[in-house]
Amino acid sequence: MLDIKYYRQHLDEVAKRLLQRGVTLDTELIQQLESQRKQLQIETQSLQNLRTQRSKAIGQAKAQGQDIQPLLDDVENLGEQLKQKKHELDQRLQALQTIYASLPNLAHESVPIGKDETDNQKIRQWSEPKHWSFTVKDHVELGDGLLDFASAVKITGARFVVLKGQLARLHRALIQFMLDLHTEQHGYTELYVPYIVNQHSLYGTGQLPKFKSDLFEVSNDFYLIPTAEVPMTNLFRDEIVSEEQLPLKRVAHTPCFRREAGASGKDTRGMIRQHQFEKVELVQWVKPETSYQALEELTFHAETVLQKLELPYRVMSLCCGDLGFSAAKTYDLEVWLPGEKNYREISSCSNFEAFQARRMQARFRHHNDKKTIELLHTLNGSGLAVGRTLLAVMENYQDEQGKIAVPQVLQSYMGGQTVIDSSTA
């Protein structure tokens, strides 16, 4: 959410910038609601003030043994009036809150203008797709025997997978490798977090109220996490940290659960788009003036995983129209998939500025001026999506016989094994 005061004072500018993101703001309605709100709030508060004064007078009179009946008669209607005003005020406040909470973040000035993913801007590219002297297979063919979709359908349903043998181990090796890299070389502290969260947490990071249909609801007020961003970022909900603690950097590996409600028919082959997948997530809490530098660093931390795995990728700056709800700026890392002959998203690194922090009241106290409390800026990025990394490794490390070489950095996590052969694994 944006600063309410900012909405009030710069409504036209906000409307203009939201339009870049494809969101039309009914400024007239907002202005109308705001002016009603202002009037009702003043009236309500003055009634509350009156009530307090009268109640105190009654208390005093009673303490002195005076007859309080005349005073009670005097306040007879006050409660009813107050109730009425409060109700009217609440209606306006709720209407405004509903509008404000459903509005996305404003894009940073450096974000490319555009409507959809075709307008995303390529920032850089690392390495080149390999040239193959044989017909490459995709991960579904390569994983024959180890990548078991049929069993998953039987156990659960579509968009799940069972991994077996050396492939399951490679999957686990990737997780260990990523966690070790980020904790040992990039300064992140590892976390283990709940995979089920309440609605307050989902509101804080921006999944609720707008994107409920993307989530698996376990029971009333319990949801499976769609990303570790939710439990991690909410660690500092309603907290005031001291400036010296910043930047805070955390990493966690969790499964992620997504309904993929809007994706029916899309990416149905293989394990590109699953209801359950593993992700290693990077989260940072930083001072506002450093958040864009932090975004570059965090993106580089994610890129490092791909570089060490020697997987060709490119970095895309998402345009206004393709930006996620809470993000002010996002870099997507797209890995080369020979089986698809295409780059596919494998990490998304975003600066949310104060958008999430405001929703969750995550703040810091200035070191020099202890009275000053300011909202933090939050960032996160996948470092990386494990399922997609696994299939990227499979497709990029295949040979003519359909065997998969184990990337060098993973070999120590695989007991020294250098090749996965699905016919023997």
Next chain:
RNA sequence: GGAGAGGUGGCUGAGUGGUCGAAAGCGGCGGUCUUGAAAACCGUUGAGGGUGUGAGCCCUCCCAGGGUUCGAAUCCCUGCUUCUCCGCCA
């Protein structure tokens, strides 16, 4: 799952219907003293919001959400949560 006791400011903890946003202590910040520091002493010290150019004035918040009352930290209901005991359990 059963029984009992709790949840108050950064922390400890008092407050069981009236001028309480809340005693006291600790901690923090500023000062006096000191060559410096400590000690001692003095002062100060929660958050969110409304309104106003401003000084200020005002509202809300004592786990959360409802309720009773002229008035609620205090009484009632629901939920969450912590601790102790019992049961069950990876």
